[in-house]
Amino acid sequence: MKVLVTGAGGQLGLELMELMPARGYKVIGLTREELDISDAEAVEGSLRKHRPGLVINAAAYTNVDSCEEETGLAYRVNTLGPRNLAQYGERLGCELLHVSTNYVFDGSSSRPYEPFDLPNPISAYGRTKLAGEEYVKCLSSRFYIVRTAGVYGMGRNFVRTMLRLAGERDTLKVKDDEFISPTYARDLAGGMIRVIESGMYGIYHITNAGFCSWYEFAREIFKLSGREVEVLPVPASEYPLPAARPANGVLSSLGSPELRHWREGLADYLERIGAASAGP
Template sequence: MKVLVTGSGGQLGLDLAELLPGRGHEVVALSRRDLDIADARAVDGAVGEHEPGVVVNAAAFTNVDLCEEETEAAYAVNALGPRNLARACEKRGASLLHVSTNYVFDGGQERPYEPFDAARPISAYGRTKLAGEEYVMRLTNRWTVVRTAGVYGQGHNFVRTMLRVAGERDVLKVKDDEFVSPTYARDLAEGIAGIIEEEGYGLYHLTNAGSCSWYEFTREIFRLSGVETELVPIPGSEYPLPAARPANGVLSALGGPTLRPWQEALADYLEREAAAGAARG
């Protein structure tokens, strides 16, 4: 199958572009520099030129706090971008798989969020991503929406940031009252590939199995990496940010694919990072 991947310079896009050819797919990988999905004419031209069987939209404005300041820009990428892709895919007969987020939920319930729980975003990022989902569902018949959370992989991410900061401080404070299922981009890419191959249209939640607070996640990062920086759990109220975060950001995989536990995925990621660092000298 011919797969067009937008946002191929991001964490998920990089892994999709590397993974899919090995599963027998022809891949057209378009980074933000190659294609601005907010440009409707450019999107229509790209889908028309490459004639993919499926488009995977991994492009997004993901700086959650900056979305509060640059709402128009966030809406252009996170909402109008998926709208443009949906229209182009419907016109050309391609399927569309759109990647979304746990931030469409308010985080107020105690159990993990199931795919058809009511979406109540509490940030500009969440609102714009929800708008993108709605455009995709309404403007094309062959759609898949995959919500995920806490993604890390190649490039800037939480794991690398914590390891860098640990080398700069003796004590590190991390929130212990916000929960998530950290998700390795490589695992997420494999799950998405499986959905594409099974033509699994519809709404999915796809994360590594299990959940933890950001403090617990950081503690495991440090344990696996042999970092001895003192780690202190704090409530989110002690670390105010421009954008509100869902306290419960855990997604239920009800009805969808199941990925391995987040602890196994993290260990694999850190081993790969160490090997890559050694190879660079």
């Protein structure tokens, strides 16, 4: 099958571009510079040119706080972009896999969110991503929606930020009242391929197994990388940001491919980037 990946230069896109050819797919990757998915004419032109059997939309405007200030841009990329891909993909007979987020939920649940729990986003990022999901469901007859959370990979992310700060400070304060399942982009890509190969359309939640607070995540990063840093737990209220975050950002894998525990994924990632501890 020929697959077109949008956002091919991002953390997830890079992993898909590496893993999918090994599974026998012919993959065409388009970066943000090569295809602006908010441009309907450009989307139509790319789909007509490449004629993929499947489009994977890994493109998004993911700066959560900037989305509050640049809501128009967030809407164009996160909402109209999926609309364009769904509309023209449907006309040309393409399947569509759209990557979404745990931010479509408000975080008030006492349990992990299941795929058909009622969304209620509390930020511009979450609202625009949810609207993108709705366009995909309305305009495409053959779609997969994959929600994920806390993704890190070969690019800017929380893990790399913590490692950088460890070289600059002796003490760090990290939120301990927001919970997620940290997800290694390589594992996420593998889970997405499993969804595609199942041929079962629908909504999926794919993250690494288990969950933790951002504080616990930071402690594990420093433990596995051998960094000596004091990490202090603080409430999110101590660091107010433009965009609200869901306190419970944990997604249930009900009906979805299950991935390995987040600690295993993190250990492999740190080894891959050369940041793993060599031991005592």
